[in-house]
Amino acid sequence: MDVGEITSLEHPLLKVSYEQLAKTFQTGQKMFESEMKGVLAKLGQIDPTNKMEAFTTLTKLQGQLVKLRAALAENLEAQAVLCKDSHTKSAYLLEATKDGARYRRERLDRILVDFFLREGFYETAKKLADSSGITYLVPFDVFATARAVEERLRMHDCTAALKWCKENSHRLAKLKSTFEFKVRLQEFVELVRRGQRSEAVAYSQKHFAAFADRHLADIRTAMALLVFPVDAVLAKYKPLLAADRWEALVQVFRNNVFRLYSLTAQSLFTITTQAGLSLLKTAACTQPDQHSIDCPACSEHLAPLAACVKATRRNNSVIVCRHLGTVMDDENPPMMLPNGHVYSRKAIAQLTQGEDVLCPLTGKLFPLSSVKRLFVA
Numbered sequence: 001m002d003v004g005e006i007t008s009l010e011h012p013l014l015k016v017s018y019e020q021l022a023k024t025f026q027t028g029q030k031m032f033e034s035e036m037k038g039v040l041a042k043l044g045q046i047d048p049t050n051k052m053e054a055f056t057t058l059t060k061l062q063g064q065l066v067k068l069r070a071a072l073a074e075n076l077e078a079q080a081v082l083c084k085d086s087h088t089k090s091a092y093l094l095e096a097t098k099d100g101a102r103y104r105r106e107r108l109d110r111i112l113v114d115f116f117l118r119e120g121f122y123e124t125a126k127k128l129a130d131s132s133g134i135t136y137l138v139p140f141d142v143f144a145t146a147r148a149v150e151e152r153l154r155m156h157d158c159t160a161a162l163k164w165c166k167e168n169s170h171r172l173a174k175l176k177s178t179f180e181f182k183v184r185l186q187e188f189v190e191l192v193r194r195g196q197r198s199e200a201v202a203y204s205q206k207h208f209a210a211f212a213d214r215h216l217a218d219i220r221t222a223m224a225l226l227v228f229p230v231d232a233v234l235a236k237y238k239p240l241l242a243a244d245r246w247e248a249l250v251q252v253f254r255n256n257v258f259r260l261y262s263l264t265a266q267s268l269f270t271i272t273t274q275a276g277l278s279l280l281k282t283a284a285c286t287q288p289d290q291h292s293i294d295c296p297a298c299s300e301h302l303a304p305l306a307a308c309v310k311a312t313r314r315n316n317s318v319i320v321c322r323h324l325g326t327v328m329d330d331e332n333p334p335m336m337l338p339n340g341h342v343y344s345r346k347a348i349a350q351l352t353q354g355e356d357v358l359c360p361l362t363g364k365l366f367p368l369s370s371v372k373r374l375f376v377a
Contacts, residue, residue, distance in 0.1 A: 009107075010093055015262035016139045017089060019171070021082040026170060028075035035068045088136060106134050115269035117143045139261065146257045150250050156190065158183050161253060171260055179256045181211045185222055186249055189240050192225045200226065270305065277302060278309040285311065289361070294325025319376060323347040323360055334374040338366050342374065 039061055046054045096103035109132040116125035122143070129135045145164070152160040165172060165180040172179065184207045191200035208219050224237055233241060258265055281297040284290040285306060291298035297306040319328040321344035328334045328344045335348045337359050343351065348371060351358045356365040 012262050013089055017082055017086040019261050024078050028072055110134055110137055111268045113138050115267040118267045142261055153246060153250050156246060158187050175259055177256050179252050181215050182249060182252055188222055193230055197226055274305050274309050277306040279312055281306050281311045283311050292320055292322055292325045321347050336372050336374050338370045
């Protein structure tokens with residue numbers, strides 16, 4: 001594989017490290033600016049005529065600056081680790097151009113690990129990554145953080161979600177994310193649900209103003225909940241009180257995480273499987289009575305994935321025996337029973353019972369002599 005092909009496939013692999021590095025850098029920058037602003041303000045308030053008070057203030061500021069230096073050193077160390085991580089991943093991709101077989105094998109393992117993480121099988125994902133030696137290529141920390149937030153949301157607790165929004169506020173603003181507003185709205189709804197209407201009003205006054213430009217209509221709809229008793233809300237407003245809103249909030253959060261780190265909305269396992277099914281699916285796969293036992297697109301487990309893709313268009317048709325799932329050609333020609341059903345010669349041999357042939361679809365027996373060979377132009 002060439003570098004261009006690998007780069008197009010592995011953009012998320014490098015993007016995760018970059019986004020983590022950018023977040024760490026911005027955290028350190030904000031910490032430095034905030035602390036220095038406070039230090040400079042206090043320096044400006046020192047009265048040089050009062051030496052004792054000035055000495056006390058300077059001593060406190062010195063301690064504050066020492067703590068800031070330690071925090072910045074820790075932040076710089078974290079940045080160095082992420083830089084090294086990015087370099088390691090880049091070196092891995094360059095090495096992949098020399099050993100394509102190993103790269104494809106490890107990419108398949110990473111696709112499976114990604115699927116397990118998205119489905120919540122964290123221990124399975126960890127064991128597979130460890131056994132394959134690809135742990136350093138998988139963003140376990142991103143999924144671990146997301147898992148913690150999702151668990152709190154499912155417990156109807158928005159604290160972790162709001163903290164995550166604050167930590168990623170700058171990047172979420174670039175994405176024009178609505179997640180923080182949805183979380184604030186849900187907290188407001190819960191206050192109304194518990195009958196704490198005064199607290200709900202105070203909460204809306206404190207938090208909704210920042211979202212009024214983009215979400216005024218939603219805010220007005222939510223405020224209408226204050227007018228009605230919870231058990232007598234009009235049908236228009238009942239969706240706000242639906243129990244499944246928490247799970248919907250989890251999905252919105254998950255989509256924001258994926259967008260933040262340029263990860264695909266669906267797992268790569270699902271995407272690649274559907275890509276393969278799109279090549280195998282034919283018009284017959286949509287007809288229950290024409291399913292083939294050996295067709296992946298017709299199988300019980302893959303049919304739901306195949307339903308989401310279009311059937312492939314074939315200029316040269318391939319005739320497949322519905323009983324054996326094998327291709328019918330000159331060596332295994334199609335044979336037609338008197339009732340019009342067609343099977344391969346090998347299938348007819350299996351279905352023959354003495355001097356008769358059993359049609360597996362209808363259960364009827366026909367004389368073997370009545371079976372006719374078909375010729376396809």
